[in-house]
Amino acid sequence: MQVITIEFLIFLPLVALVYYLIPGKIRYIWLLVASYFFYMSASPVCALFLVTSTMTTYAAGLLLQKKRRKSVLVCCLLINLGILGVFKYADFACGTAAGILSVFHVQMTDPGIKLLLPVGISFYMFQALGYVIDVYRGDITAEVNPFRYALFVSFFPEVMSGPIERAGHMLPQFREPAAFDPDHVRDGLLRMMWGYFLKMVLADRIAILVNTVYADPEKYPGTVLLVATILYTFQIYCDFAGYTNIAVGAAGVMGIQVMENFDCPYLAGSIADFWRRWHISLSGWFRDYLYFPLGGNRKGLVRKYINIMIVFMVSGLWHGADWTFVLWGGLHGLYQIIGKLLMPVRNFMVKAFHVNRNSFSHRLLKILCTFSLVSFAWIFFRAEDINTALYVAGHLWHFQPWVLTDGTLYGLGLDAAGFNLMLGCLAVLIAADLCHFHGLKISEKITAQGIWLRWLIYIAAVMFILVCGIWGPGYDETGFIYYQF
Numbered sequence: 001m002q003v004i005t006i007e008f009l010i011f012l013p014l015v016a017l018v019y020y021l022i023p024g025k026i027r028y029i030w031l032l033v034a035s036y037f038f039y040m041s042a043s044p045v046c047a048l049f050l051v052t053s054t055m056t057t058y059a060a061g062l063l064l065q066k067k068r069r070k071s072v073l074v075c076c077l078l079i080n081l082g083i084l085g086v087f088k089y090a091d092f093a094c095g096t097a098a099g100i101l102s103v104f105h106v107q108m109t110d111p112g113i114k115l116l117l118p119v120g121i122s123f124y125m126f127q128a129l130g131y132v133i134d135v136y137r138g139d140i141t142a143e144v145n146p147f148r149y150a151l152f153v154s155f156f157p158e159v160m161s162g163p164i165e166r167a168g169h170m171l172p173q174f175r176e177p178a179a180f181d182p183d184h185v186r187d188g189l190l191r192m193m194w195g196y197f198l199k200m201v202l203a204d205r206i207a208i209l210v211n212t213v214y215a216d217p218e219k220y221p222g223t224v225l226l227v228a229t230i231l232y233t234f235q236i237y238c239d240f241a242g243y244t245n246i247a248v249g250a251a252g253v254m255g256i257q258v259m260e261n262f263d264c265p266y267l268a269g270s271i272a273d274f275w276r277r278w279h280i281s282l283s284g285w286f287r288d289y290l291y292f293p294l295g296g297n298r299k300g301l302v303r304k305y306i307n308i309m310i311v312f313m314v315s316g317l318w319h320g321a322d323w324t325f326v327l328w329g330g331l332h333g334l335y336q337i338i339g340k341l342l343m344p345v346r347n348f349m350v351k352a353f354h355v356n357r358n359s360f361s362h363r364l365l366k367i368l369c370t371f372s373l374v375s376f377a378w379i380f381f382r383a384e385d386i387n388t389a390l391y392v393a394g395h396l397w398h399f400q401p402w403v404l405t406d407g408t409l410y411g412l413g414l415d416a417a418g419f420n421l422m423l424g425c426l427a428v429l430i431a432a433d434l435c436h437f438h439g440l441k442i443s444e445k446i447t448a449q450g451i452w453l454r455w456l457i458y459i460a461a462v463m464f465i466l467v468c469g470i471w472g473p474g475y476d477e478t479g480f481i482y483y484q485f
Helices: 006-021 022-043 047-066 070-103 121-136 146-154 167-175 183-215 222-253 271-277 280-291 303-320 323-341 343-352 358-383 386-395 414-438 440-446 450-469
Strands: none
Touching: 006 222, 006 280, 022 047, 022 146, 022 167, 047 070, 047 121, 047 146, 047 343, 047 414, 070 121, 121 146, 121 167, 146 167, 146 222, 167 440, 183 222, 183 414, 183 440, 222 358, 222 386, 222 414, 271 280, 271 323, 271 358, 280 303, 323 343, 323 358, 323 386, 386 414, 414 440
């Protein structure tokens, strides 16, 4: 079962109904059963890995609560990261080894291992390991109830693709569940509706064009490559933010608050600001559990830059077992280092030319520069291999402006109506992010209206998603980009 299915739209109301009808002290048991049913419906065999990660980290938490021994922490990390490494990176390691050996004219006949990659393993394993590290540090006390802890690791809205939550935030909500509140249900459903719009109307429509171009980029001129790359920048945002909104909304229906994972990332004024707004839960995880333990910025400037590169290259590898992802992460690390090195020059230019950093023009320039750098890096994230990525990166500068108006863009998988609908929906997304960026919550404005207008908006939004969304026969409901991570 995936969140973009009719089954899920039946499953969630049933879970929520029973959740509110049963006594509060046993609600976590019901959620645990529902969560394992949800996960096993997508991948029954992979539940063994979920159980293994849950049991090892639960046991480690109890042992660390009695005595904080580094050996317990190390053993737990080795077991879980070992499982992650074998099933996610063994094939990558073998392929890399084969490539290195081929330089010395040594051939490996079949280096690929092709192991099953458990669904959501990178997400729930990082969540569980974060809990163990927090217990080791003394930031939280170990959870004694094994079922409540198992729910923390497997909570169904977030088990597939996050957000990567913290135990200190989620476990108290499972111990003392919120009472039924119709406002929570309404707000959760509105969040889910926005998530379905982002995924079904925007992300999956953009994907048709992007997939067409990136399947054979040599067929297309540089302008088309540029358009496809910019559109992929929006596709991955709509795809991942769409899932996150559905997850946050589904939890909200039951009065459970899940952390935000996005905060208008493409309105960031720098790469550092972008990473404070993009995949916030993962950025925070790497900051707290990798960057700071490496020394952060406490051991000199050179060590700080090395730590930044380590974090971003590991982040790239977390996203996928391929050198394209490592290069993507490395680019973001370089962006940050270059930005910090050029800070004195930028400060000098601002002072010399009397630039007002708070002016609209200056802020817009920073946003456009950041967006351009992020879009360029996404090439390596999207491309199937390094050669394809380098081809796209090298040819998108061959700009042919007439391609934008001669109808070429209507022959890339979307007809004129579909392409123009995509542009209109992108305008809606940008407007919504601008409102959020400036503190204007559209959902609050809608719910403040009279009942007839509210319901007219609700019904119109549902009908628009049903009519304009990509779904039906042949649709791949498992196609969230971040499911593969």
